[in-house]
Amino acid sequence: MNNFNFKNPTKIIFGKGEIENLANEIPENAKVLLLYGGGSIKKNGIYNKVTAALNNFEVVEFGGIPANPEYAVLMEALKVIKTENITYLLAVGGGSVIDGTKFLSAAAVYNGDTPWDILTQNIRTEKGMPFGTVLTLPATGSEMNSGAVITREETKEKLAMGGPGLFPEFSILDPEVIKSIPKRQLANGLADSFTHVLEQYMTYPIDAKIQDRFAEGILQTLIEIAPTILNEEFDYKAASNFMWSCTMALNGLIQKGVPTDWAVHAMGHELTALYGIDHARTLAIITESHYKYNFESKKEKLAQYAERVWNITEGSIDDKAYEAIEKTTEFFKSIGINTKLSEYTSDYEGTAEEIAKRFTNRGWLGLGEHQSLSPEKVEKIVKMAY
Template identity: 60%
Template sequence: MNNFEFFNPVKVIFGKDQLGKLSAQIPANKRVLMIYGGGSILKNGVHAAIINSLKDYTVLEFNGIEPNPKFETAMKVVEMIKAKKIDFLLAVGGGSVIDATKFIAAAAMYSDGDPWDILAKRKRVKAALPFGAVLTLPATGSEMNNGAVITREATHEKLSFMSPLTFPLFSFLLPDAAATLPQRQVANGVVDAFMHVMEQYMTFPANAPLQDRFAESILQTLVEEGPKAYANPANYEAMSNLMWSATMALNGLIGCGVPQDWAVHMIGHELTAQFGIDHARTLAIIAPSHYAYNLESKKEKLAQFGQRVWGITEGTLEEKATAAIKQTVEFFHSLDVDTKLSDYTDAYKGTAQKISTRFTERGWAGLGEHQSLTPSDVEKIVEMSY
């Protein structure tokens, strides 16, 4: 196992009828801006419960955060924060809203030029507004980490940042609020969480058996409970297990002391930026090709994954590894998630070269756990996904 530091200060409040505790989490006399997306919280009772709990606070609202949160929208919120003298943010919704709020919290306090530089030039976040989260959609794990991904519509770029100043102070996790989600969003949540685990687990043996089994237990739970939640989002127990699995998939714990990949995410972000494909579905497009292309370097962990998660015990190491990739594709298909780029767009020709060129221009010389995947390798992986 490698050396590591683990820090996670987020207070989690999980379950039904918990929003009555919200006011106790926010310091008195704060001017609160509630940030949310398309308005589902107005229908499922979450909005009303928050307003009731915060009746002694000044609460303003901004709605309209997109599923892939846009820099341009976030900057409108920053303008509102400065005009209205907001000093506390509350993200209500899924990972996109929470991601946007993290960036907004940093951008509102940024004084070194264009806040886009936080993402494009990795400029350090020196200050951020305090914020909390109310999670109504399981998927990204953003409710318990300090990272965010933002899309700039003007340039078709999707980039990420992390800062120790952008952890939520608290996160309410509400499985019952997810009861009315469209099945497509539930499927996306299952795949997103699954791939978050895989990016930290599917590398090479690092003599970290506890971390491996943490990761495998999350994968097994997603395989068992994800289809139940997909079939019936109102199944509270299944949705609870899915939501907690998604949180645990990316709160930093399973990545402690082990090599990590993240190439699938880096490539997938480009597909979202270019075509607007749901984030989780870009991961399902790229992952099978990525694992097949890198079979030689990943075969030991792929075979272990195949045996422990999928019950594959027959065959050589390579055969188990290949079977594990196939079983993963079948799992995604069982959730009605397609795994080829041509399933989503007819304009896929030239995509691989475009992504490769963009990575070269950014100076991304090596991706993956070995930092050995070149833009040329990326081009081949994307071509395999057509």
């Protein structure tokens, strides 16, 4: 096990009816900016619950944060924070709204030339404007971590940011919000959290037994509950397990003391930036070819995953590892997610070269747990995913 630091101070408030208790978590006299997305919270009743709970606070609203939170939109929200003297941010939404709120938390206290620096210069925020979240879509884990990914349409870029000051002070996780989420987004949440775990697990053995068991436990849970989550009928138990799985998949715990990969995300982000493909689906597109291309360096962990998660006990390490890749693709397909780029766009020629060029330009010359994936290798992996 590698040395590590772990601190995650976010307070999780989990369960049905907990949105009612929102006011207890926000400082008295706070002036709150309520941030949300495209307005689905107004249709599904969450907006009403939240505003009812906030009736003793001065609240300003900012809606319209898009999926893949857009820099230009967030800069509008930043103006509101400054002109309205906002002191507390409340994100009501999924990963995009929460990520956007993290950017605003950092930007609100940033003193440099332009907040764009935070993204391009990788400026870590030690203490941002305080914020909490009401999670409406389990998937990204953003509700219990300190990272965010922001998109800038103007330059077709998607960049990451973070820092110890960007943990939500609290996050309310009410599994009943899942009732009104479209199946497409639930499938995305399943694929997203599944891939989050894989990125922190599918590297090389380092004998971190707890981290491995926890990662495997989340994967097993997601596989087990996926059919129930995608059923027409709402199931509170499955919804609870789904919501907690997504949070545990990316709250820092399973990545401590182990090597991590994240190359699938790096490549996937480009597919979203280029074609607007849902984030989770881009991960499903890249996963199989990434694991096949890096088979030799990942096969021991793939075989462990085969045994413990898929119960594949026959065959050599290579056999098990290969079968586990196939099982992973089958899992994505079973939840209605296509795994080839050509199933999403017919205009895919040149994509691999373009992504490789972008990585070269950014100086991303060695991705993955061995920092060995050069832009040339990235090009091959993306091509295999056509």
